[in-house]
Amino acid sequence: MPLHKPVEIRPATGKLGVLIPGMGAVATTFMAGVDAIRRGLAKPIGSLTQMGTIRLGKRTENRSPLIRDLVPLAKLDDIAFAGWDLFPDDAYQAAAKAGVLTKEHLAQCQDFLAGIKPMPAVFEQAYVKRLSATHAKRGKSKMDLAEQVIADIEGFRKTQKLDRLVMVWCGSTEAYHEVAPVHASLATFEKGLAQSDPEIAPSQIYAYAALKCHVPYANGAPNLTVDTPALTELAKKNQVPIAGKDFKTGQTFMKTIVSPGLKARLLGVDGWYSTNILGNRDGEVLDDPESHKTKEKSKLGALEHIMQPALYPDLYAKMHHVVRINYYPPRGDNKEGWDNIDIFGWMGYPMQIKINFLCRDSILAAPVVLDLALFMDLAQRSGLSGIQEWLSFYWKSPMTAPGLYPEHDTFIQLTKLKNTLRYLKGEDLITHLGAEYYD
Numbered sequence: 001m002p003l004h005k006p007v008e009i010r011p012a013t014g015k016l017g018v019l020i021p022g023m024g025a026v027a028t029t030f031m032a033g034v035d036a037i038r039r040g041l042a043k044p045i046g047s048l049t050q051m052g053t054i055r056l057g058k059r060t061e062n063r064s065p066l067i068r069d070l071v072p073l074a075k076l077d078d079i080a081f082a083g084w085d086l087f088p089d090d091a092y093q094a095a096a097k098a099g100v101l102t103k104e105h106l107a108q109c110q111d112f113l114a115g116i117k118p119m120p121a122v123f124e125q126a127y128v129k130r131l132s133a134t135h136a137k138r139g140k141s142k143m144d145l146a147e148q149v150i151a152d153i154e155g156f157r158k159t160q161k162l163d164r165l166v167m168v169w170c171g172s173t174e175a176y177h178e179v180a181p182v183h184a185s186l187a188t189f190e191k192g193l194a195q196s197d198p199e200i201a202p203s204q205i206y207a208y209a210a211l212k213c214h215v216p217y218a219n220g221a222p223n224l225t226v227d228t229p230a231l232t233e234l235a236k237k238n239q240v241p242i243a244g245k246d247f248k249t250g251q252t253f254m255k256t257i258v259s260p261g262l263k264a265r266l267l268g269v270d271g272w273y274s275t276n277i278l279g280n281r282d283g284e285v286l287d288d289p290e291s292h293k294t295k296e297k298s299k300l301g302a303l304e305h306i307m308q309p310a311l312y313p314d315l316y317a318k319m320h321h322v323v324r325i326n327y328y329p330p331r332g333d334n335k336e337g338w339d340n341i342d343i344f345g346w347m348g349y350p351m352q353i354k355i356n357f358l359c360r361d362s363i364l365a366a367p368v369v370l371d372l373a374l375f376m377d378l379a380q381r382s383g384l385s386g387i388q389e390w391l392s393f394y395w396k397s398p399m400t401a402p403g404l405y406p407e408h409d410t411f412i413q414l415t416k417l418k419n420t421l422r423y424l425k426g427e428d429l430i431t432h433l434g435a436e437y438y439d
């Protein structure tokens, strides 16, 4: 018997608009893939919302529907796209420059991608030193820029006759900033917008505009953005879901798979050295020390939280964790990551693990963008608002309520996500206790 009544979820009728600040490698690979899937030319590999199943009830019940058959998600055919970028290239030109997809794949979706033209961006050089915008908005103040973004959002809603919208940041990683006094509350933030406070980042202007329009905001980069009291307050006030930060795709994804296993067996870790090379525009932006710092901080957090050195001082207190990101143009979007893990076991004997991941950054990120867009829309239709911790599965630095440490273990994150879906539908949560099978 279900424990509680299902949550009322508004149906996913009508069209869903996906708004993307930053139409670079990730965004265009995502759009091209959705187009190919819609036309039956590709399978949605890597997407939990499209291919994932969910067990319901007891193991003996044999009920494991597709997730998209359990909860009402927007259909891929009902999605429309819009975005902003610093450069005027349409999505086809941007995808060709990003160099992720083959000529054959690009040709397949040329007409579709060429029809998606970016709106002029909100940009401030201090936040992304390595890029110079040729397609940016001008405004009297940051509030004026926010109002222009609001007009863009409402224009897209109207012209495409959209029922609902979500925004997923796929723009460059901004320079490292901490929470400043201007982020203390919605009132200080709005005053700061009017006064063009230098601590308000371009990503925060998009996020503010989205939340004002009741549009959920997911943050694909490690930027602070909505992880501030001011924008969390606005999200709660307007009852809009927010989530972030930084898509979990390559090296950190591997780290949050392997490290829970080592800890589960109480194997010690002396050190974890991670380095990688990447040569896309993201790598170029991250070559700037200030953007690099934002990313490095995001990548460093996971291991400390999973290993809990304070609880296991004999195993992890001396763990030396190093993360290096190196811009190396010849590789383009095809990143290569190396991890050297120095572990120790019974009687302290040392051992080593080497991981060499030859991945494709945007191929890993695209299904994450799709799932986030669909789950953020589901969250809003289910009446969930503020920080969506159940979506930690997708993030390198999951946002949490103040005072809570983030959950980084990929498998706990997946359990949490699936239990949230069961909860929404009034299904029993799965605890894996299993005692009933032996009564």
Ligand SMILES: NC(=O)c1ccc[n+]([C@@H]2O[C@H](COP(=O)([O-])OP(=O)(O)OC[C@H]3O[C@@H](n4cnc5c(N)ncnc54)[C@H](O)[C@@H]3O)[C@@H](O)[C@H]2O)c1
Pocket: 021, 022, 023, 024, 025, 026, 027, 084, 085, 086, 087, 098, 121, 122, 123, 124, 128, 131, 169, 170, 171, 172, 173, 174, 202, 203, 220, 221, 222, 246, 247, 248, 249, 250, 280, 281, 282, 285, 361, 362, 364, 365
């Ligand atoms: N690919 C992955 O696996 C992965 C994983 C985690 C996070 N990310 C993050 O996702 C983001 C996108 O990655 P990418 O490989 O597509 O990078 P990219 O450089 O190809 O694309 C980013 C785009 O954002 C644009 N941009 C920058 N500032 C902007 C602004 N203020 N407004 C509008 N557009 C702006 C740039 O012109 C560029 O076209 C980066 O922040 C990256 O760190 C990517």
